[in-house]
Amino acid sequence: MNNLLVAQSGGPTAAINATIVGVLEMVKLSENIDRVYGAKYGVKGILEENLMDLDDLKRSTKSLELLKQTPAAVLGSCRFKIGKSGSGDLQAQCARIIEVFRKYEIHYFVYIGGNDSMDTVYQLDQYCREQGISDIKVLGAPKTIDNDLVVTDHCPGFGSAAKYIATTVAELERDISVYDVPAVTIVEVMGRNAGWLTASTALARINGGKGPSLIYLCEHAFDIDRFVEDVREKTAGNQGILVAVSEGIKDSEGRYISELYQPNVVDEFGHGYLAGVGQILTQIIQERIGCKVRAVELNLMQRCASHIASATDIEESRMLGMKAVAVAFEGKSGVMVTLNRQDSIEYTVDYGYVDIKEVANREKTVPLSWITPDGHDITQEMYDYLYPLIEGERNIRFKNGIPNNVLLL
């Protein structure tokens, strides 16, 4: 028997299941693989021998179609990095994984995830090399709405999150523009260290809408006084403005604004309260300017809104799943598959791969040159980078008024 195992890890996205679809489709096209397993809850599911047979899923055209529009991670996920503090001995964990692989005759393992998951791919591949195991191929497939993996032009999941954010911010802009009174709406977007998602709020302007009047990415030092002045300027004579802000904005010394200005307060029962950066900025505007102000947090919706997924993103995610299997069949191990944007008038990507140690534990942030000098907007280069990634709509299949999904767990 020559079996393949796939697993998902890290935070949910709208695109991670499409990569499983690609894996299963590539297996269908080949005679190399006897059986496909899925590990439940990421690498934890391998350690605990918690696997499921994906043959029925592979055979069902309808399920594969629905899986491409199912958000989150159909096999479950984990926040677990082998060999890291608190999760046990690396050698023992790798040995246990190989033991499970042997038992289930798994010779190909595709792990879909972000930075931490790519580290697991790296560690496991290293272990195989050290142990002289050459008949197990370990592959990584990228996935993260944060878009912070290096080498690959962008990451599956990001385009769909960006499309949700651009669409939602355009709708919010319409919403807040209905009254002729000055008001500020602060939209807090995910991203502790990378501002890609926050930058995509600018795409809300693409059809003539005003979009956000101010955009603050976490890569650019955030100055409270400057921010208050920016808001004062933009609200002068204006009906209402939107401000987009990364959750991870920091001051010039790299300290998170959300921590610096956290109200260190407890109530009469000793309860502490943790405010998000949107709430903190709301409070500051209220005190210093005094106009109507509210915070909107896009929260978990930005990573799971499959109903408005980018067709480009879903198709690329699927193709990367296929590519991972193709690369494995060519005998590669310890690599992550990548999206390589081609220099051409029309947007095109090639599918490639990169040595996993070039990727693991690294982070790609927004180049400062893609932020305008005033620190509160993005440049044309950033628009050009972002725009193709949200292109295209999927023909979502609804049932009883809501999208139809595949549920495995």
Place this chain on the structure above:
Amino acid sequence: MNNLLVAQSGGPTAAINATIVGVLEMVKLSENIDRVYGAKYGVKGILEENLMDLDDLKRSTKSLELLKQTPAAVLGSCRFKIGKSGSGDLQAQCARIIEVFRKYEIHYFVYIGGNDSMDTVYQLDQYCREQGISDIKVLGAPKTIDNDLVVTDHCPGFGSAAKYIATTVAELERDISVYDVPAVTIVEVMGRNAGWLTASTALARINGGKGPSLIYLCEHAFDIDRFVEDVREKTAGNQGILVAVSEGIKDSEGRYISELYQPNVVDEFGHGYLAGVGQILTQIIQERIGCKVRAVELNLMQRCASHIASATDIEESRMLGMKAVAVAFEGKSGVMVTLNRQDSIEYTVDYGYVDIKEVANREKTVPLSWITPDGHDITQEMYDYLYPLIEGERNIRFKNGIPNNVLLL
């Protein structure tokens, strides 16, 4: 000249612009009307003579199609009730409105809005009757995501908000189910006094998803201890649960939980902090149960997410705009048009109207018999009421990756 004026009022929705489309289409079908005006920012725009000619819009088939998918209020809106405290003398305001109507030769006025707007329709119609003015017809068209207008079976805007909420809660449920650790996600839904929107979170279960495990509407007395026990019970052996809660839940004496448990805290600079009910319940679960817990506020998105509007809702909203004009042409004044659900196997509505004084300043809340006796779910009757309202998807026209909208202001 025999002109018609239309205006929008109250909070934005995904459906309010479809009613304008219906008004314009009905005018197109008749020879009664010479010109159509829109008042900017609701009745304020009439008082300030801030009108715009809608003839170009009326003539453009493409714009009318796009207007049906444009969120918020394309003419702008206001939170303004004539004759109410702070807004001036009722008689003087009505006289001013009639003066503007005479200047622009307006004989038909359609006001689209919720409770407050229907009061304006009532006051203005009363004024006309008292003054013996019989050549001006004043009509109301309902609109509110809160679904709290009486007589009409439901309100335009509600179905689309419910579809967004059901879709989003189904996605959130997928998102929070990926980890095999106990966790609570509290989804805060709009509704101070009416729990219709919160009830619609239950529709997330319709395709087999788990949906919310607990649903608390503002009509049912909320008991904190009972709530903690409910959560404790549902999380036992569970991976993660969703809890849906109306922003306006109250205790048995009718006091808002969000006010009762508001942390009466100020930080070292004397700043006060206002927490939403989702945050307050999050804090309580953290202290009493100690598991992972987070709050998600659906915020403004629930009223403006046109990209996932209910086709049923948009079509009914358009038809109500047509009905308002038809009723006016029949010589009626001081009425609001209504949706009357018919008793039949298949969902059907008739379009009717009701004397405005039956509607103005009244509020329709969820019948207690549609809440389960345990107080944390809805009954089958409520499902049957809700389900047809989210049925059907619109073929949204996208441009550059986001929905295309009509911008007039």
